[in-house]
Amino acid sequence: MNFEILxxxxxxxxxxxxxxxxxxxxxxxxxxxLDLSKVKTVSxxxxxxxxxxxxGVMVTIDINTLEVIDKVVSKSKVSFHYIPNFLAFREIxxxxxxxxxxxxxxxxxxxxGQGIAHPRRAGxxxxxxxIIQKPTIGCAKSLLYGEYVDIPNIQGYESDIxxxxxxxxxxxxxxxxxxxxxxxVSVGNYITLEQSVQxxxxxxxxxxxxxxxxxxxxxKISKEERKKINLQ
DNA sequence: GCGACAG
DNA sequence: ATCTTGTCGC
Numbered sequence: 001m002n003f004e005i006l007x008x009x010x011x012x013x014x015x016x017x018x019x020x021x022x023x024x025x026x027x028x029x030x031x032x033x034l035d036l037s038k039v040k041t042v043s044x045x046x047x048x049x050x051x052x053x054x055x056g057v058m059v060t061i062d063i064n065t066l067e068v069i070d071k072v073v074s075k076s077k078v079s080f081h082y083i084p085n086f087l088a089f090r091e092i093x094x095x096x097x098x099x100x101x102x103x104x105x106x107x108x109x110x111x112x113g114q115g116i117a118h119p120r121r122a123g124x125x126x127x128x129x130x131i132i133q134k135p136t137i138g139c140a141k142s143l144l145y146g147e148y149v150d151i152p153n154i155q156g157y158e159s160d161i162x163x164x165x166x167x168x169x170x171x172x173x174x175x176x177x178x179x180x181x182x183x184x185v186s187v188g189n190y191i192t193l194e195q196s197v198q199x200x201x202x203x204x205x206x207x208x209x210x211x212x213x214x215x216x217x218x219x220k221i222s223k224e225e226r227k228k229i230n231l232q
Numbered sequence: 233g234c235g236a237c238a239g
Numbered sequence: 240a241t242c243t244t245g246t247c248g249c
Contacts, residue, residue: 047239049240082240084237091239113238123238144238179249184238 022122043106044214056098088127117171117186129189136188176204
């Protein structure tokens with residue numbers, strides 16, 4: 001765990017300070033080949049809210065059997081409101097709390113949001129990956145930054161997300177499910193874009209789901225937890 | 233100034 | 240993200 005970056009994240013008080021942290025994170029990201037033969041477990045994290053209470057969920061599955069082998073929930077008050085480009089400063093505190101409660105340390109974490117497909121290459125998946133020092137993948141339901149050519153309605157079809165400033169490929173749009181909106185995949189940390197897309201496709205198509213199985217389950221649990229609180 | 237804008 | 244039931248369509 002990179003406590004230095006975690007502390008910088010927790011102490012950032014305005015967008016100027018957040019930008020400084022993101023510029024540091026950008027230089028710590030390593031887009032590199034991951035030995036997939038050693039990957040046994042994958043986690044998905046998600047956060048939902050009731051007012052200013054955040055409910056964090058982390059679900060871990062065995063990548064071969066797709067069986068859920070761990071799930072943890074944590075609740076806490078959030079202090080940072082949502083600001084586009086600074087989602088991590090709102091959700092990282094609760095995600096780290098949740099991560100610390102888990103009994104299994106996953107080989108990959110999939111985050112609901114962008115990785116490097118971000119104006120400063122520091123989306124929440126990259127931010128988390130730099131702090132926990134594990135491979136992470138960003139899989140978002142919509143685009144934050146970048147350009148892509150509309151993709152045909154063909155399952156499995158994918159297309160590059162390009163940074164308009166540098167013309168670099170910063171992610172892929174992937175149609176994981178027919179007749180539904182595509183997902184936006186980008187490298188978080190310690191993995192390649194191709195491998196990220198491979199994992200997302202495998203976990204969504206095997207579940208006939210638009211989102212990767214772990215993200216889908218984590219989202220479902222966080223909404224169930226919210227319902228429980230509303231009833232009491 | 234204008235438009236865009238993860239969750 | 241959240242407020243919210245049924246309903247149109249594949």
